[in-house]
Amino acid sequence: MLTGFLRSIPKAMEESAVIDGANIYRIVFGIIAPLTAPALVTIVVTTFLNCWNEFIMASTFLSKDSLKTLPFSVMNFTGQYSSDYGSQFAVMVLTSVPAIIIYAIFNEQITKGVTAGAVKG
Numbered sequence: 001m002l003t004g005f006l007r008s009i010p011k012a013m014e015e016s017a018v019i020d021g022a023n024i025y026r027i028v029f030g031i032i033a034p035l036t037a038p039a040l041v042t043i044v045v046t047t048f049l050n051c052w053n054e055f056i057m058a059s060t061f062l063s064k065d066s067l068k069t070l071p072f073s074v075m076n077f078t079g080q081y082s083s084d085y086g087s088q089f090a091v092m093v094l095t096s097v098p099a100i101i102i103y104a105i106f107n108e109q110i111t112k113g114v115t116a117g118a119v120k121g
Helices: 002-007 011-019 024-052 056-061 070-077 085-105 107-117
Strands: none
Touching: 002 024, 011 024, 024 085, 024 107, 056 070, 070 085, 085 107
């Protein structure tokens, strides 16, 4: 997605910055970085959500309870023969709140990043 977004930036912008006397750092941080902000925010948020909701790798490789992720704590409310469904659903809601808040904050940037990075050209 980031590659498609970077390819959509016209080379003329970089060339005009060089003609105006901008150095490489000015071009990258003053021109390219602000243009790629929606794509970077989209990648950061989707990576965060994938890591936050990760369960299989955590259950396979982590043995200490102190290292396990918050969504993994739902398993603490299950028993061998019965489950406390009210507590399980309350923990599920609490573990989904950070993901919902992050998505709500960056919703506009994510929409821009997904639509601009998907343009074929």
